[in-house]
Amino acid sequence: MLTVLPFLSVLSAVPAIANSYSTSEKRTLQSAVSSALHSTAVSQYYLQCKELPVEGEPAVSMTDKQYHRLQALLQEKVHSSDVEKLLQADVKLTHNVRRGITPPTDCSDSKAYLALLDNYELALFSLEIAMPLSKPIANAAAARNRQASAQRSELNQLIARSNSIALVSVSDKKLLSPVQQANFLHPDYQGRYIFKVEQGWNNSLPNYLGMHVFIAETELSKTAKQWLIFLDKNNHFIKAVALDKAGAYLTALQDAHWRFDVHGNLHRNK
Numbered sequence: 001m002l003t004v005l006p007f008l009s010v011l012s013a014v015p016a017i018a019n020s021y022s023t024s025e026k027r028t029l030q031s032a033v034s035s036a037l038h039s040t041a042v043s044q045y046y047l048q049c050k051e052l053p054v055e056g057e058p059a060v061s062m063t064d065k066q067y068h069r070l071q072a073l074l075q076e077k078v079h080s081s082d083v084e085k086l087l088q089a090d091v092k093l094t095h096n097v098r099r100g101i102t103p104p105t106d107c108s109d110s111k112a113y114l115a116l117l118d119n120y121e122l123a124l125f126s127l128e129i130a131m132p133l134s135k136p137i138a139n140a141a142a143a144r145n146r147q148a149s150a151q152r153s154e155l156n157q158l159i160a161r162s163n164s165i166a167l168v169s170v171s172d173k174k175l176l177s178p179v180q181q182a183n184f185l186h187p188d189y190q191g192r193y194i195f196k197v198e199q200g201w202n203n204s205l206p207n208y209l210g211m212h213v214f215i216a217e218t219e220l221s222k223t224a225k226q227w228l229i230f231l232d233k234n235n236h237f238i239k240a241v242a243l244d245k246a247g248a249y250l251t252a253l254q255d256a257h258w259r260f261d262v263h264g265n266l267h268r269n270k
Contacts, residue, residue: 021133028077028130029089029137034097035127036083038120039064041103045116049107066124073127078200079136089137155252159201162230162238163254166200168209169226178210184208191215197228199259205235212237234246 021029033224042095043063064070071081078086087094101119106113159165173181185194197205215223224242228249231236241249258268 008080024131025133031127032078033094034123035070037069037098041101077130077132099219163233164203164205164231166205167198168195168231171196185210199256201253201257204258212240
């Protein structure tokens with residue numbers, strides 16, 4: 001029983017896979033990835049620890065005796081025997097499955113090798129009884145590429161239609177004098193917390209802005225302290241993204257066009 005625990009632990013935590021697959025198809029893909037990775041581990045053991053194949057004899061027969069069975073099952077269940085394509089179908093899944101495989105520490109570690117073979121057989125059996133995917137894995141990869149392209153296009157459109165974009169931090173309105181509050185904030189703004197503008201892109205903004213949401217004092221600890229905000233020509237919010245989720249936006253924006261120093265003076269970046 002102990003020899004199959006590494007594989008069973010992987011199956012018990014199915015990672016996020018392309019949403020186009022059903023739950024049973026995700027298990028099929030997981031079994032296929034596990035079978036392929038176990039095959040690789042077995043082959044590496046043979047290449048390091050067994051005699052080299054006779055000249056002219058296929059190396060695969062000296063490494064993984066289940067190789068042809070694996071290839072047939074991959075073709076039947078995921079419609080492709082291309083292992084590299086399979087392992088790239090879901091990188092997170094491949095990473096998690098690989099972590100669950102324990103190869104022998106050296107050529108004398110026969111116990112670990114037998115456990116590896118047992119787990120490989122279990123993975124192949126799981127693949128054998130699995131439901132075939134409804135579409136080839138290549139199509140899923142293409143769908144992800146299209147989705148990523150659409151997301152980039154949407155991001156670029158957001159940047160293009162934003163009159164001003166800024167990196168801001170949450171501040172207390174009480175830190176401003178009455179004159180500053182009158183200069184920077186709308187008379188009807190009721191929130192205690194505001195945005196302090198630090199740097200930005202496109203057209204510059206005032207030093208301080210009202211927030212896009214009302215935050216009560218009890219909610220402050222649960223609210224992001226820094227934001228990336230997108231505004232139209234009337235300084236109305238188009239979108240606000242917490243800084244810890246704004247990596248893709250910042251990558252697309254690159255270097256800021258302007259910034260405020262500690263004294264509140266505006267500087268244009270070269």
